Structures are given as C-alpha cells and as structure tokens.
Amino acid sequence: MFITMEGIEGSGKTTQIAYISGYLREHGYECMVTREPGGTKIGEKIRKILLDRDHDMLDAMAELLLYTADRAQHVSEKIRPALDSGKIVLCDRFYDSTIAYQGAARGIEAATIIALGRLVLKGIAPDITFLLDLPPEAGLLRAWQEINAGGRDTSQSRFEREKMLFHKKVREGYLSLAEAEPQRIRIVDGSLPPEIVKETILEELRKFLYIKG
Numbered sequence: 001m002f003i004t005m006e007g008i009e010g011s012g013k014t015t016q017i018a019y020i021s022g023y024l025r026e027h028g029y030e031c032m033v034t035r036e037p038g039g040t041k042i043g044e045k046i047r048k049i050l051l052d053r054d055h056d057m058l059d060a061m062a063e064l065l066l067y068t069a070d071r072a073q074h075v076s077e078k079i080r081p082a083l084d085s086g087k088i089v090l091c092d093r094f095y096d097s098t099i100a101y102q103g104a105a106r107g108i109e110a111a112t113i114i115a116l117g118r119l120v121l122k123g124i125a126p127d128i129t130f131l132l133d134l135p136p137e138a139g140l141l142r143a144w145q146e147i148n149a150g151g152r153d154t155s156q157s158r159f160e161r162e163k164m165l166f167h168k169k170v171r172e173g174y175l176s177l178a179e180a181e182p183q184r185i186r187i188v189d190g191s192l193p194p195e196i197v198k199e200t201i202l203e204e205l206r207k208f209l210y211i212k213g
C-alpha cells in the first residue's frame with residue numbers, strides 16, 4: 001500500500017508522518033518511510049540542488065526535470081521494490097507536489113507534466129493521500145520559525161523564499177487536485193493542533209485499512 005502526505009510549506013507533514021509510521025508499526029505493519037525530493041543517495045544530491053537558496057536562477061523546466069529524475073530513481077530503487085515486497089510505503093510528497101508546484105504555481109502545462117509522469121511512475125499511484133491544508137501565511141510562518149530555530153538548514157530554503165502568490169497558487173493547485181480525486185485525496189485541516197490532525201488522519205487511515213482488509 002502506498003500512502004502519501006502533501007501540503008504547502010510548514011503544513012506539518014513530517015510530524016504527521018512520524019505519527020503515522022509509529023502507529024502502523026505498533027499495529028504490526030511493515031512500513032517504509034521516505035520522501036521527495038530525496039529518498040535515495042542520488043536523490044538526496046538532487047534535493048540539495050533543488051532546495052539551494054542560491055539557485056534562484058533555476059529554469060522552471062530544469063526544475064521539473066530534476067524532480068522527475070529524482071522520482072525516476074526513487075520509484076525504481078525504493079518505492080517499487082518495497083511495494084512488491086508487501087510493505088506499506090509512506091512518502092513525504094510525491095507526484096501531486098509536481099502538479100501543484102511546477103504545474104499550478106510555475107505554470108508548466110499539464111500535458112508536459114503528465115507525459116513526464118508517465119515515463120517515471122510506471123503505473124505507481126498512491127492508494128491514499130493526506131493533504132494538510134492551511135493558509136500559506138500560517139504555513140510560511142511555521143516554516144520560517146523552524147528554519148530560524150535551527151530545525152532546518154537556512155541554505156536549503158529556495159521555496160520558502162518564493163512570494164506569497166506562489167504559495168497561494170500551490171494551495172489552489174492542491175485543492176483542485178483534491179476536488180478531482182476526492183476518493184484518494186483526503187483534505188485535513190493543517191491549521192489545527194498536531195494532536196488533533198493526527199487523530200483525524202488515524203481515523204481515516206483505520207477506515208481505509210479496514211476496507212482494504
């Protein structure tokens with residue numbers, strides 16, 4: 001089973017992933033936690049290029065291709081083998097991020113993103129996705145608090161430096177995706193306290209696991 005977590009900057013994905021993986025392991029599920037960009041040795045190098053705050057000249061198409069390259073490596077080296085061996089894969093961001101960031105926010109046309117997606121996904125799609133939704137003003141505030149508190153390297157902040165309009169478009173992109181695929185994408189209010197968000201997600205997840213047997 002493939003579970004993904006999505007949301008804008010500072011939506012609390014990483015905290016929730018730690019909760020979910022803990023819950024799944026406690027209940028006897030084998031679970032692999034991973035992330036994009038990154039997740040593999042090569043992917044972590046691509047991640048550094050993508051998040052480097054000094055790379056503000058990065059061309060939008062080059063950016064899309066780097067995310068796609070990262071995903072190609074991740075799917076073939078880690079995700080596909082883990083799913084084939086029956087593990088639950090829990091991934092911090094996946095293809096929906098590309099649609100929201102490179103598509104809705106950067107303005108690359110959907111047909112290009114879909115064509116590239118087809119090349120690397122090879123039929124892999126999340127079974128369930130949690131979208132932690134909150135206003136970008138609140139998300140960015142949290143993200144910068146984390147950076148300033150040393151929880152994250154300041155040099156890796158290219159996206160946090162984007163204009164508010166960019167983040168608004170990302171959010172809108174996510175919400176339209178959720179509207180198009182309500183069965184897969186569950187919107188969760190990410191502005192609520194983490195413990196409440198956790199309970200909401202776990203309740204949805206329990207129902208989902210029950211239906212899946």
Ligand code: TYD
Nearest residue numbers: 008009010036037067093094097098101159
């Ligand atoms: P991440 O480390 O998850 O950021 P955070 O957890 O701080 O929100 O992701 C890094 C950045 O990469 C994030 O700003 C979103 C961006 N991104 C894309 O633009 N496209 C993609 O396909 C992916 C996977 C991420």
